[in-house]
Amino acid sequence: MTMMPPTREERERWEKQDQARKAYLKRIRENNPHMVDAKCSLCESEITDHWLNSGDEGQIMRSHTVCFSCAFWMVIREQYDEKNVTINGTVYYVGSAPKGARFAGMGGRRFDIQRFGEEEAITTYDLWCRGEVPAHMKNLFPDDAEFLSAAQKVVVGDTTCWNPSSP
Numbered sequence: 001m002t003m004m005p006p007t008r009e010e011r012e013r014w015e016k017q018d019q020a021r022k023a024y025l026k027r028i029r030e031n032n033p034h035m036v037d038a039k040c041s042l043c044e045s046e047i048t049d050h051w052l053n054s055g056d057e058g059q060i061m062r063s064h065t066v067c068f069s070c071a072f073w074m075v076i077r078e079q080y081d082e083k084n085v086t087i088n089g090t091v092y093y094v095g096s097a098p099k100g101a102r103f104a105g106m107g108g109r110r111f112d113i114q115r116f117g118e119e120e121a122i123t124t125y126d127l128w129c130r131g132e133v134p135a136h137m138k139n140l141f142p143d144d145a146e147f148l149s150a151a152q153k154v155v156v157g158d159t160t161c162w163n164p165s166s167p
């Protein structure tokens, strides 16, 4: 297959998309003067250009004058349901892929989890780490579960890994 140069129609479409993008950015900047050179109202860090994003985080950054990291965690807080657990200040998503699935969190390894206040433990072969909650937001994510059967998060220098449950 040879690379064809773009047709005139393609070039015109790209040009239009580019103009629409520039108009969007201009409008967002004009409508949000409070975000220019602002610092995060929660953690005081610099606010990056992510506030221009059209997604959930961008909207929260503008409405709460917060940095991307704080907006990211506010979105996770909003989405936090019975599929999420917080263990030692790290949030995980408990997926439902079956044992042996080709695409699964933590390489499909087994994790046994005890949710506080519940009798039955959870066993999952599809655990996803959503990240470690920043210190100033930990009050929004109290620990609500623990690993069982020797599963644990291990941090060695800059490397983080997880040992699975080995019942």
Ligand SMILES: [Zn+2]
Pocket: 040, 041, 042, 043, 044, 045, 066, 067, 068, 069, 070, 071
């Ligand atoms: Zn922040």
